[in-house]
Amino acid sequence: MTAVQGTVSTGFDVVGEAFAEAFEGLPEMGGALAVRVDGRAVVDLWGGIADSRDGRPWERDTPTVVFSCTKGLMSILAARLVEAGRLDLDRPLADIWPDFTAHGKDRVSVGDALAHRAGVSAPRVDVTRAQLLDFAAMAQIVADQEPLWRPGDGWAYHALTHGWLSGEIVRRAGGVAPGDAFAAMAEAVGGGAWLGMPAEVAASAAHLRVGPTLDALVARQAAERDPATTDWLDRAMTLGGALPATLVTADDGFNADDVREAVIPGAGAVATARALAAVWSATVAETDGVRLLQDDTLEVVTRERTAGAPVFAAPAPWPRWAAGFQLDSEARRYLGPSSFGHDGAGGQVAFADLDSRVGFAFVTNWMEADDPRATRIVDALRSVVG
Template identity: 45%
Template sequence: MTSSSVNTDPDAPLTVSGFVAEGYEKVAQAFAAAIAKTTRGGAALAIQVGGETVADLWGGYADHATGRLWQRETSTVVFSCSKGLVAVLAAQLVAEGRLDLDARVASYWPEFAQGGKADVTVRHLLSHRAGLPYPVRDLSKQDIVDWYPVVEELAAQAPLWETGRNWAYHALTYGWLVGEVLRRVSGKSVGTMLQERLAGPMGAEAWFGVPADRRAGVANIAPSTELTAEALDSDPNDLEIARCLTLGGAFPLGLVEPGKGFNDPDIQTADIPGAGAIATARGLASIWSSTVIETANTLPLDPSVIADMTAVQSSGASYFEPERLDTARWATGFMVDAPARPFLSSASFGHDGAGGQLAFADSEAKIGFGFVTNEMQGPDDGRAIDILEALRSITSK
């Protein structure tokens, strides 16, 4: 552990704290290199192999402005890694026979049939094919904190394309769309499901809506300097993509600003399952490990459900980027290995998150992986990829 929770000398080199098992030294070296590139924030890495922890590392700043250093218990917003957690909850309901991925959404959520959406399936929601990547009406922060105004708006809205004919990443609306189906099936909020089914039984630090007594330990997010209103031009697609991120005003374009967006305490304590999970790297690694091997007395997901939900559904040319073919690949709720978004292997499934986050499992190597950071970097951010390459060099032997 570091000797102090506050760095009084901003020019002093930051140390990496934690543990790495023998044989995984390359991972520690790659993480140290990632910390060296993380000048406005910090990061943490946790890896479990065969249900056992082989790396639990952290370093840098939890809050650069105040000098607060990253500690073992520091948590942070993990952005779209949230979607992977939602998909795991959906997979559990599928295995229990309570959720049919190919059933119409309206069979669970009757109001959703409005606007010509009667044939949209649950799988369409999970694979970004529902045609609802943003709300037509401007939403406020209070709307998204309250949950119901958002789901009512999306239920009433007509899709941007004919059912199943196209796809586009549902950056934020995914959480309310899939989350409302899970709520209708289970009778519980996604935040409650996460605690009762995954995080709570395992003692994993992961929440949709961080408890008030844990919010002081949440890292302050340093925004990206590249995603700004000035970076947009008049291209209608750019403006639509911006709306996917802002929901018409509920969030700043870059998702965070000082005290705003996902740095806002009101947002951090709300149930926002598309991008608002708050977790430690250790908590994510434990949860993902539990999907492929018994971990902390939890049983893994049904292999047949994993096989079905990791088959590619959406990739390549999309509604917003019809000329782009080198995209990530989405299965049913999970991201899977792709040249544009590499994972450990073709047996990996999970999700990345804005600003460099990455969390996944690998069903062959029996790995659970979590890398989190509070410094949002641009598209050339290679911190997680470099750590993955180091891990691959070890596990492929």
């Protein structure tokens, strides 16, 4: 078995065992797990290979792209603005972003936009690489777009466009660029997470690998695609060609430094597991002297806004959404009804649980589609904290 390093507090041994089992049959996988309870670190583990090209091992502070876990972190920033009285989830988004009124999107509320109900889940135009790397250019594309369905009347997962929605919400309501707001939040609890990876971090970042189940899923979807119709689910991931369907290749997509260094708030954060767990912990408990959100704010921002079947057909079970936060559901099982967070492509999972005051993060560079790794770890944690 892959050697696992780090520490596990008394009583959490089964969580550590579940993490070690995640490496079984995956000799080139790397990953890390961090868990806090009441702000205290109870699990801090890592192991495996950070870069299979040269065998570089995963270290205690190896950062990696966390994909859509980024959405959860952006949603914390939006929630902090709600707490500060600077953002109203029921207010039309166009009130703070006038360009968003284009093509009848004036009825979209801030909460709708965060809950995947804005109607702009994929771009109608083919996005270029240069546009992908330009936050302002992408925000304008989203603002200018004619919606794909009547906004507010249904939902579809805004796989990448969600980030330019949340990023503009944070920028306009908070008066701070999203990358800077993200950096300040991460630094408040010890650092180790970035939206726009600094160049000096590139050498230590994990190299991502696409596993066989993800490869097979993408190949099957391509084979089943009707060339006579637009596949909006595919465009949501690729933006019409700016990214590969798997989000990474051996040296491109989110393995490319220019992509990781760009501000892509829907999927582009680079973080250590320890940093993610600390941020999520601080939403539900004082963590290293910091509390990011109060309980009464959580009651507002974690209220269910989206559930059920999406606009574009996808097999059940379906996720549930609050104001950007992914809630506990059959599609993504967390600890229970008071859990909120976000998973990410390939197996990343990060969340908090209010009842047990838990902050959790599992990250890996080995990306799979059919992936029980984090679920088994969460199940083990549930057996401990209830």
